[in-house]
Amino acid sequence: MARISLQDVTVEYPIYNAGAFSLRSNLLAIGTGGRISSEARRVRTVTALDRVTLELGDGDRLGLVGHNGSGKSTLLRTMAGIYTPTRGRIEIEGRVSTVFGLGAGLQPELTGYDNIVRMAMMLGATRGQAEASIPEIEAFTELGDFLKVPVHTYSAGMRTRLTFAVATAAQPEILLVDEVFGAGDADFQGKAKMRMAEFVEKSSILVLASHSGELIEKLCDTVICLSHGAIVASREAAVIR
């Protein structure tokens, strides 16, 4: 049922320096025409993904590796429909769940309970579903009475517990995960990895970007390596064209 198909997908970020961003240079460009306009209007771009082609279907578990800035996160965000390719085709069939940019929708002045509902709704749950997920999140985060106080009183690790728990509470179909581990104590790290494994188990397609070879080996069966936005290597050639 679920399917991800990318054909020659290229993503270019425009870089708007103050010049290109400002109305002045655009007005100036209209006013003067010709010479200045060609300079003022030029928007430089960074190629974040370079002709990426891949096909994923039910049961595929894809790992993304590569150095910082190699395009892993951009690829995930493109698959999630956040970035639209500047060239190429992308087709997604199935509901997409994402585990990255944790804490989108977090409002530090509100309590943990309020924020569970906010973040879960932001991730696509209805109000009722969001409220129904509370007991399970309570149990996993072990935050106890802290859920009743504003989130700005939380430590970084406690905040991670909360945001991670909410992000992994849904029923995933296509699951896109960016490196999320790092914060939290050893006890939580262990629990989080177990929860992640269960969460992945429920999904139909997984794409995971990580620097942890161990994690990728455990959760994925195919690995592609990105460099400067292009696929430079893959460990299972059958899936990657």
Place this chain on the structure above:
Amino acid sequence: MSAPDERKGRGARFGTGGDTASVPAARTGFRAQTAEISHQVALAWYFAWSDTRARYKRSVLGPFWLVLSTLIGIGGLALVWAALMKVDAAQFVPSLTIGLVLWNMISGSVTGSAGVFARNATVIKNIRTPSLRISLQLLFQQAVNFVHNLVLVAVVLAIYPQSLSPMALLAIPGLALVLVNLLWVIQLLGFLGARFRDFEPLIGALMPVLFFMSPVLYRSHQLGTRSFLMGFNPMGYWVEVVREPIVGSVPSAFTYAMTVAMAIVGWWLALWMTRAKGHRLAYWV
């Protein structure tokens, strides 16, 4: 070859969500679309409401600071203006109060619009988000403030009773027209402000002038032959279309025509912008 071009036309779903990647098959039916829209509206509402709660969480008066600051504004303006213009308080104060409460909502929406997408950049960059939902959230926030301020209108109307006829009910469709207009303004200016960062200070600089060009401190018929000045300020009509029925006169057909025309043209522009540039928003913020 170019996927974005093919998908531009698919904005039939709520906002830009539908045009960034192909829509899952299960969600394309009419019922699924309705469910999606109601989810987005519920989301915008919940966020607007809880943001308002968060803003006043640690203050003693809470959201009634909104009311208090409007009250101080009305008190000051009424005092100075009534002395300057030697107008009758019983007529002037109700008109001023309604005008100012409306103006607060209008100016709050317009000034907030240019930065609305930039302020929600974390959401836009991490979760697929229909841009119209972000705009709707700002409108809801302003509407929440507006409803708080209605307390003042009630108090003022109790002190200076107006002979409210059934005609006053015309204020309700008037208010609906204003809200419909404000949403396109937020959406359109939001896109412009996300791309051109000069828009926000520009709008901030224009608002005080627009305030004096709007019939808040006066009523448009008092401008006499110079009432054409109001023609340059769309917001003037939005104040009139709600206030006039309450203070005892039916807004002119011209006011209605202008308000409806602005809504049609504005929505057309806003939707055109959303379809043409919705997929670029994540790169702009």
